[in-house]
Amino acid sequence: MGLKYLLAKVKENSNDKFKEYRGLDLIAIRVNEDKTPMILRPIKLDEMEKFYKASYNSGMKDMISDDYEYCVWYLADEDCELQCSIDINELDIIREINKEDLEEHNRNFEQFKKDHKFEERKKRLEEEERQEQIALEEFNKEEKIKFEVPATKGKPIVEAVIYKNIAIHNNLDSKDDSVYKAITIYEGKYKGRKITSCSVAKYKNMIDEIRDSIGNKEIEESDSDKLQEIIRKY
Numbered sequence: 001m002g003l004k005y006l007l008a009k010v011k012e013n014s015n016d017k018f019k020e021y022r023g024l025d026l027i028a029i030r031v032n033e034d035k036t037p038m039i040l041r042p043i044k045l046d047e048m049e050k051f052y053k054a055s056y057n058s059g060m061k062d063m064i065s066d067d068y069e070y071c072v073w074y075l076a077d078e079d080c081e082l083q084c085s086i087d088i089n090e091l092d093i094i095r096e097i098n099k100e101d102l103e104e105h106n107r108n109f110e111q112f113k114k115d116h117k118f119e120e121r122k123k124r125l126e127e128e129e130r131q132e133q134i135a136l137e138e139f140n141k142e143e144k145i146k147f148e149v150p151a152t153k154g155k156p157i158v159e160a161v162i163y164k165n166i167a168i169h170n171n172l173d174s175k176d177d178s179v180y181k182a183i184t185i186y187e188g189k190y191k192g193r194k195i196t197s198c199s200v201a202k203y204k205n206m207i208d209e210i211r212d213s214i215g216n217k218e219i220e221e222s223d224s225d226k227l228q229e230i231i232r233k234y
Helices: 016-021 045-063 068-076 099-115 118-141 203-214 221-231
Strands: 003-010 025-031 038-042 091-096 145-148 157-163 166-170 180-185 194-199
Touching (some): 016 045, 038 099, 166 203, 194 203
Antiparallel strands (some): 025 038, 145 157
16 A cells, blocks of 8 residues: 655635635645545644634534634544545645655644644543542432333433432433433423533533523423533533
8 A cells, every 4th residue: 555645735715615725835635546635734823724714614613613723732632534535636735745844834733733722622621531430439429219201202211310300310322421411391291302512610600590490390492402511512
């Protein structure tokens, strides 16, 4: 298998969907004669910023998050499954990448990650994961009731914690060790209807907000907009 690391410039007359990438010098990874090389990122620091802004504006904002910094952090991860590809006809192949190019790229990418506080975000996420595991252990110890989910086909029975007349339980397709739990209406006309899934470390805060917003009454269709506004935060 022929694997080549190429330096390629996006043509100024490229398809409009690549217009924000025009003029950027990118590291392109091509296998054999693949017509759509995978794009790593630019070599130069200022072009890295332009590249990720272009990715954000061209669809990643909707697919990942409208938080630009989170989106950049997600896309720049080496294990990210959302890799940019550009048709070979939209590129001018300049040459193969050399050792000096890679050294410059690595140096600039490290600076880019510092500028966008990648390490701080990594530590924050690790701490959130630690807190979620603590919350999960506490949740598993809490008293639960058996709760039929009548709004679901087959009316399965789950074991749920009831908090402010809202049920919190495993999603029907997940296991006890999942930190994301189903948040389900426990009373009234819409009993058994799932509202959302939420981290086990945050569900009480979310439900507190819901109750502060709509009161302790039964949840109704008319509450939908208020619920969605709160759910988006979590």
